[in-house]
Amino acid sequence: MAAVAVAAFFAVTLITLAHVISNSASGCSIAAPEPNLPPSLSSLGGFDQSFDATNAGALVEVAENAAAVVSPDLDGATALDPVNVAAATAGQPAAVVVPFTSQETDGTRLVGLVSFFVGCGERAYFGSVLDISQTGPTAPVTFPAVSDVAAAQQLDTSTPQLVYRGSPFTPEWRNEQSGATLAAGE
Secondary structure, eight states: OHHHHHHHHHHHHHHHHHHHHHHHHTTOOOOOOOOOOOHHHHHHOSTTSEEETTOHHHHHHHHHHHHHHHOGGGTTOEEOOOEEEEESSTTSOEEEEEEEEEEETTEEEEEEEEEEEEEGGGEEEEEEEEEOGGGGGGSOSSSSSSOHHHHHHHHTOSSOEEEESSOTTSOEEEOTTTOOEEETTO
16 A cells, blocks of 8 residues: 555656646746636536637637626626737736627627636636626727727837736737837726
């Protein structure tokens, strides 16, 4: 029995060491924060694992499930394509935001957002759900509210970057060359 325990210990140690070496060799030093799951998602399970950040379909599916569980108002809302949001500061993980819309009598409007943080190896970890369905007519129609075309014109660049500082739900557009920024949510 002791031999099995020792073998298991060495196997886990070797796997962990291989993961650390792999991430160090690839130059990855940015880890995504561990998910802080609401009780409703913790009880379901599966939301504390990592997902392939390059698989938009899988992220949308996870986002739909999380949104429906965390906020019943978002159940049945339409998930749009994930939006990549870069980190504004070094050492901060990138993010992916899945916007949700709903058809209203006066048109389509944004009703919710689900975030993921992207760490080493393009692995996405669940972040949180933001329900803005009760915001009413003041809610933006898209995420981000300011398009990349409008940002490019206002920031005088052909390649504006969508970045976040505190929350991926409130990003800004940045001209990488000049450093000028523009709120993406207004």
